[in-house]
Amino acid sequence: MELDSFAQTVKEIEAEIARVIVGQHDVIRNTIICMLAGGNALLEGVPGLGKTRMVSAVGQVLSLEFKRIQFTPDLMPSDIMGTNIITEDQDGRKFFEFQPGPVFANIVLADEINRATPKTQSAMLEAMQEKTVTAGGKTRNLPRPFFVLATQNPLEMEGTYPLPEAQMDRFLFKLMVGFPEEKELVDIISSTTASGQEEPRKVMGGEQVLRMMELAREVPVSERVTAMAGRMVMATHPESTYAPDSVKKYVRYGVSPRGGQALIAAGKVRALIEGRYNVAFEDIEALAFPALRHRFFLNFEGEAEGINPDLLIAEIIEAVRDKE
C-alpha cells in the first residue's frame, strides 16, 4: 500500500459497500475516514436504515473479524469483555481460563448502545480508548485494527440510558444516518427482496488497513490549518471571542481538545482520499459536523429549544472563516 493507491483503495472499498448499501454515501465515506483515522463511530438513525448491514459490509470488505453486540438493559460488562471460567486440564486440575468476550474482534458493532446500563456502557470505555481490556486483574490487548461502531435509535428513548458525555467524547465521529431518497428506497426494496443478494468482495486485509492508517498519519498539516482547527474548537466555548452568538446563548460547555484532534486526524485521511498530500481548510470544515456535533454540552435553553448542534457548527464555521 502506497500513497498513490490510497485514494483508489478507498474508492474500491466504497464501491463494494455500495453494492449492499443503497445511498448513504456520506455515511459510508465518513465511516471509512473514521476507521482509517483510528477512531470509533457512533451511528444514529431510526431502525431499518441499514446501519448494521453497513457495518457488517465494512467488515467483509476489509476482511476483518466482525462481531455484533446487541445492547440490552440486562447486558453485563463481562458479557462484552469476557470472563474467567474454571476449566480442567488433561490431568484433571482445575484452573481459571479467560474466555474473551465479543469485544475481541477487529470491528465491534455495539448495536443500540444506549439500551445498556451505564455500567455496561462504561465497560466499553477502556476498549475504545486504550484498545485494551482488563479482566481478572490482567490487561489484554485487543486485536489491531480495532474499531467500535455503535448505533443508537433517537426515537425510542424510553428505557434507554443516554451515553454519558465522557463516553460520547470517545467516539471520533457521530454519523447521522438519514432516511433514503425515494429512488434509493425503491432500490433498497428491490435489492433486498430479490433472490441471490449480492455480497461485498474483500478488498484488503487488516495489515493493509494498518498501513493505510500509518500513511494517513504522515500527511503534513499547515500551521494555518491547525490554527483553524484550534479556533474552531475555541469557538464552541461560549466564553471565547470566536464564539458566535448562538454558541454563547445555547452552549454550556464546548468541545474538548479531543475535538481538535479528531478534526486533524480525520482531515489527514480525507486529504489523501481527495488526492492531496496536505490537509486543507475545506477538510476541517467538512469534517466539523461529524467530529464535533456530539461533543457539545447544551445548556437548559439549548436543550429546551431542541437546538441542533449542526446549526451551531455551521455558524461556528462561518465565524472562523471570517477571522481567517
Place this chain on the structure above:
Amino acid sequence: MRRKVDQELEKALYSILQRISYQHYFKWLLRGLAAGMLASACFLILSRFWPWAEVKTFCLLGSAVVLLLALTTAFFKRPDIWEAACRADACGLKERASTACELSGQDSDIARRQREDALRNLKALNVKEKIPFFTPIRETWVLAGTAVLLLLLVYLPNPMQEQVQKQEEIRKEIAVQEKKIEEAKKGLQEKEEKFPLEERAELIDLLEDLQKDLQEADRLEDALKALSRAQTQIQEEQAGGEFGDDIQELLMEMKENEASRELAEKMAAGDIEGSQKEFNSLMDKEGEMPGEGAEGEESVEEMLEKALDQIPAELAAALKNAANTTQNGEGGNGNPQSELNSAIGRMCSQAAGSMDASLAQAALQNARQGLLAAGSSNSSGQLASNQGGTGDSASGGSNESGEGGGSGQGTGGSGTGNTPGNNSGGQGAGSGPGAGMGSSAGNESQTGQSSSSFSSGDLNSPAMSMREYEKIFDPARIGLAGDASIVKGEAGEGPQQTFDTADPAVVNQALRPYQELVGHYSQMARESLDRSPIPAGMADVVRDYFSSLE
C-alpha cells in the same frame, strides 16, 4: 515572519507575489493620499481659527510627508513569499502552497510528493484571472470623502484670510525695508572703501545686525523692536561725539557758502586728508582776498567765526592759533599746523560719522514708517502716504532736509537731497516725522498740519500693540529747533504759503520710545509728589493717571 522556501517554489510563487505587491502598494498609495488630504484638511481647518499664512505650504509639505510615510510603511509591510503562498491557497490550491512552504527543506516522501503537487497546481494557476487587480473599495471611499472635504475647505471663504493677507503684506514690507537698509548699507560700504572710518564700520555692522534681525522677524512687533533697538544705538553713538550735534548745522551752513562747500562735502564724506588740504587752501584764499565775499553770502571769515563759536574751546583755540600763524606768520603754542590738522581730522571724522548716522537714521525711520503703514493699512484706514520719500533738493541745494510733502494729516517724510552736478554728492539729511511741509490754500477750508505722530487711524487697531516700540515726541524737546508747524487756513483767506521746517526728530532727537518717555515723566511726577505739598487725594489722582499710562 520571513520564511525560507525552496527556490523552485519561490519561482513558482513569484508571479503571485508580484501581483499582490502591486495591489498592496496601490492600496497604500490610496491610503497615503487619503491621509495626506486629511492632514491638509486638518491644516485648513486650523487655519480658520487663527491666521496662518503658510498653510498652503504646510498642506503640501504635510501631504507629501504623510504620503511618504504611507509608502515607507507599505515598503516595510510589503507581502512576502508566505503571503503569496496563502493567496495562492485562497485561489483554489487548498493550502497546498502554504504547506509546501512550511515543508521546505524536508526530504521525506510525503513532503516531496506534497511539494510536487503544489508546484503542479501553481503552474496550472492562471494568476491574472484568479488574482485580478482591483481598486480597494474602502480606501477609495475614504479618499473620495477626504477629497470632497478638502475641496470644501479650499473653496469656502476663510474668515482669517484678511488677517493672513495683512501678515503677508507685513512680511513683504519687512523684506522691502530690509532691501532698502541693504542699499543704505552698501552706500556706506562704498564710502568706507574710499575713506575708512571706525564709526562708519560700526554703523555698517549695526545695519548688518539689523538686517539679520529683520530677516528673522516674522511679526511686525519683532521688526519694529529691531528697528527701535538699532535707532537707539545710533542715537547713543551720535550723542557721544566730541563736537556734539551742532556739527551738522555747521556743515549745512558751510555748504550754503560756495567757497566752503567743497570743504563741507569732503568733511561729510570723511575725507580727512582732502578736508585738511581744502581747509588750508581756503585759508590761503582768504589771506589773498580778504573781505571778498559775494554779496549776500557769508565770508569765509564770518563762517569761521561762527564755527569757532560753535565748536569746543579746544578746537576753537587750535583753529585760531592756526589762523593767526597762517595770516601773520606769528607762532603759537606747539606746532600749530599739526594741531590744526588733527582738530580738522577729528572734526571731519565726526562730521562724516554724524552724516552717516543721519542717513542710517533716515533709512530706519523710513523702514519704521513703512512697516507701521503696512501693519495698520487694513485696520486703521489711510496712513499718510508720504512716508519714506526721497526728496531731491533743488539745484541750489537749499533744501537739505527732506520734504514730507503733502498737506493735511500724516507723518512727515524723510529724505536725502542730492545736489545735482556734484559727484561727491551733497547729501542733505533730514528724516522723520514732523518735518513736513504744511501748506494751506486760501480757498480751501482745511487745516494742514505737520504732525509728529505715527498713530494714525483707529487707536484700537492691532497697530496699537506696537505702541511700545513707537517713538513719540518728547514735549520737553520740542520748542527747540524744528518745532512742529501748524498752519491753519480758512476758506477765502489770503494767498497760499509754504513753510519748510527743520527736522526735529533728527536734529533734536525729539523722538524717544514711548515706554521710556512715560517712565521718565512718571518718575518726575513721583518726585514732585514727594516734594510738593499736594493734597493726598490729588496725589492719588496723579499716581493713577501715570499708572494707567504705564
